[in-house]
Amino acid sequence: MTVQTGIQPISSARRAKDRLVQVLVYLAFALAVIPLLSVLWLVVKNGIGRLDMEFLTHSMRNIGARDAGGGAYHAIIGTLEQVLLASLIAVPIGLLTAVYLVEYGEGGRLSRTISFFVDVMTGVPSVVSGLFVLAFWILVLGMPFSGFAGALALSILMMPVVVRSAEEMLRLVPRELREASYALGVPKWRTIVKVVLPTAFTGIVTGVMLAVARVAGETAPLLLTVFVTDSINNDPFNGPQMGLPLYVFDQAGRPTDTAVDRAWTGALTLILIVMLLNLVARLITWWRSPARRR
Amino acid sequence: MRRSAFRRSRGDGPFRFASTGAGIVLLAIMAAIGVFLVVKAVPALQANTSHFLTELTWQPNATEPVFGIGALAFGTVLSSLLALVIATPVAVGVALFISHYAPRRLASALGYVVDLLAAVPSVVYGLWGVTFLVPFMLGPSKFLNDYLGWIPLFGGDTVVGRSMLTASLVLAIMILPIIAAISREVFLQAPKMQEEAALALGATRWEMIRMSVLPFGRPGVISAAMLGLGRAMGETIAVALIFPATFNISFKILGPYGNSIAANIANGFGEATEVGRGALIASGLILFLITLLVNMAARFVIARRKEYARAAA
Numbered sequence: 301m302t303v304q305t306g307i308q309p310i311s312s313a314r315r316a317k318d319r320l321v322q323v324l325v326y327l328a329f330a331l332a333v334i335p336l337l338s339v340l341w342l343v344v345k346n347g348i349g350r351l352d353m354e355f356l357t358h359s360m361r362n363i364g365a366r367d368a369g370g371g372a373y374h375a376i377i378g379t380l381e382q383v384l385l386a387s388l389i390a391v392p393i394g395l396l397t398a399v400y401l402v403e404y405g406e407g408g409r410l411s412r413t414i415s416f417f418v419d420v421m422t423g424v425p426s427v428v429s430g431l432f433v434l435a436f437w438i439l440v441l442g443m444p445f446s447g448f449a450g451a452l453a454l455s456i457l458m459m460p461v462v463v464r465s466a467e468e469m470l471r472l473v474p475r476e477l478r479e480a481s482y483a484l485g486v487p488k489w490r491t492i493v494k495v496v497l498p499t500a501f502t503g504i505v506t507g508v509m510l511a512v513a514r515v516a517g518e519t520a521p522l523l524l525t526v527f528v529t530d531s532i533n534n535d536p537f538n539g540p541q542m543g544l545p546l547y548v549f550d551q552a553g554r555p556t557d558t559a560v561d562r563a564w565t566g567a568l569t570l571i572l573i574v575m576l577l578n579l580v581a582r583l584i585t586w587w588r589s590p591a592r593r594r
Numbered sequence: 595m596r597r598s599a600f601r602r603s604r605g606d607g608p609f610r611f612a613s614t615g616a617g618i619v620l621l622a623i624m625a626a627i628g629v630f631l632v633v634k635a636v637p638a639l640q641a642n643t644s645h646f647l648t649e650l651t652w653q654p655n656a657t658e659p660v661f662g663i664g665a666l667a668f669g670t671v672l673s674s675l676l677a678l679v680i681a682t683p684v685a686v687g688v689a690l691f692i693s694h695y696a697p698r699r700l701a702s703a704l705g706y707v708v709d710l711l712a713a714v715p716s717v718v719y720g721l722w723g724v725t726f727l728v729p730f731m732l733g734p735s736k737f738l739n740d741y742l743g744w745i746p747l748f749g750g751d752t753v754v755g756r757s758m759l760t761a762s763l764v765l766a767i768m769i770l771p772i773i774a775a776i777s778r779e780v781f782l783q784a785p786k787m788q789e790e791a792a793l794a795l796g797a798t799r800w801e802m803i804r805m806s807v808l809p810f811g812r813p814g815v816i817s818a819a820m821l822g823l824g825r826a827m828g829e830t831i832a833v834a835l836i837f838p839a840t841f842n843i844s845f846k847i848l849g850p851y852g853n854s855i856a857a858n859i860a861n862g863f864g865e866a867t868e869v870g871r872g873a874l875i876a877s878g879l880i881l882f883l884i885t886l887l888v889n890m891a892a893r894f895v896i897a898r899r900k901e902y903a904r905a906a907a
Binding site for chain 1 (some may be wrong): 605606612613614616618620621623626630631633634684686687688691692695696704707708710711713714716718719720721724725726767770800801803824827828829831835856864874875878881885886889892893897
């Protein structure tokens with residue numbers, strides 16, 4: 301008579317399957333990281349050569365098709381102005397919408413509709429927002445191609461991101477804070493402005509920075525709204541103005557090696573700006589997150 | 595529940611009005627996108643001498659404009675579906691790695707690394723694709739053609755680097771982070787009790803995942819994949835640099851064929867006449883409608899299960 305022990309060892313077939321899946325899962329992660337490393341490595345390797353003072357302080361004006369030299373100053377200025385203008389439009393609208401959804405909506409039909417379309421709006425392709433501004437602002441209203449038209453297109457892409465992140469932050473504000481404020485006789489709007497928004501402030505700033513990082517790298521909407529120029533244009537309301545992503549696209553499409561070199565350096569500059577925004581935003585969340593998630 | 599203040603304040607009305615107004619502005623923008631695309635598309639469509647939905651060629655700038663969305667829509671759908679087929683298994687693997695396999699201390703940092711993929715601008719992927727991936731893909735493509743050429747997708751006599759496959763691969767890399775991020779959140783919300791019960795009954799880690807995590811996460815993964823599909827369809831600049839910009843319908847994904855609605859807008863805008871711009875806007879309208887449908891379907895799947903609502907934000 302054999303004695304039955306309590307726990308049988310796991311059969312080798314089951315053990316092998318478990319191992320196989322583990323290997324596959326680790327492999328999947330490696331597969332995802334390889335392209336990231338490849339992109340970053342090539343951008344740094346090819347871009348570092350032209351990252352000099354001339355690149356940062358000169359435009360492409362009077363640079364012939366085959367000439368080396370030239371820079372992206374006009375594009376950097378353009379991107380900074382366009383993103384700033386886009387934020388000035390998108391942040392107030394996005395923030396107020398989030399306040400509506402959290403404080404006033406009360407789960408009614410309008411708030412559910414807005415909430416649903418904010419989600420849908422995150423899926424609007426960037427090229428479509430550019431086409432919309434082209435059709436509405438430039439073709440119907442007869443406005444010129446300008447940095448501001450580009451900012452309008454970017455703001456459409458920013459709004460849903462700002463709403464979602466601000467909404468999440470506002471919902472994290474404890475109800476007790478609001479009720480304490482009401483109990484002291486403070487009206488609702490003063491409670492929102494003086495208690496709710498300051499409490500959620502760091503979270504909202506993080507969300508805005510992530511939204512800025514998202515649109516700063518967008519090329520397609522700019523292509524259709526700001527046009528391409530080689531000259532410096534400090535006025536975002538008049539005439540074509542370059543943007544850094546557009547500069548990379550433009551230079552990458554030119555046939556000479558010197559242009560492709562400039563494209564790489566432009567890409568490096570762009571990635572540095574975007575990654576920096578991302579990193580700072582994540583660090584703020586990480587330090588200040590009220591409930592640290594896994 | 596009413597939480598109105600004890601005493602009405604003069605500021606309340608305007609503040610409430612402003613925040614409600616901002617929400618309505620958002621709805622108005624979505625409506626305006628549809629309306630103004632239609633307004634500028636109609637004159638070009640009237641000038642068209644062919645049928646817009648079925649015509650393959652794209653010559654809206656000619657004196658007798660002939661253009662149609664056929665080839666472009668085909669390329670958009672094929673490249674996005676290919677990207678989805680490539681990206682989804684990897685993304686699910688990445689999500690499982692971060693939610694159930696990686697050491698707990700490293701998990702969130704590794705998740706951030708994957709999120710960084712989404713932070714790289716589209717134009718940088720395009721530049722990387724043209725200068726690195728296109729020449730690199732020539733070898734594997736020839737291999738696929740030589741040994742798996744009997745599968746129609748990999749068949750054909752010419753094999754090039756600037757192919758549908760290369761473009762789809764870049765798209766797959768670009769949509770991987772969103773699919774992985776949503777799947778990860780859903781997997782993390784799988785009921786802990788069930789997982790522990792499975793382990794207590796002697797299940798291996800994989801058996802536990804198959805029995806409790808995957809069934810719970812399936813709707814979330816499906817909607818994540820659909821959101822990824824919407825992203826891939828609207829992706830413009832990266833594929834505009836890679837596609838050879840042809841106007842035909844071919845399933846030979848290794849051959850010198852391929853184009854998409856979005857890529858065509860980026861490549862064709864520079865030399866477009868008035869009718870040409872209208873034609874591009876008309877194609878953009880189709881793209882808008884397709885992505886709208888895909889996104890709304892994905893959101894409905896998510897909205898049906900409340901516990902996912904946060905994950906997909």
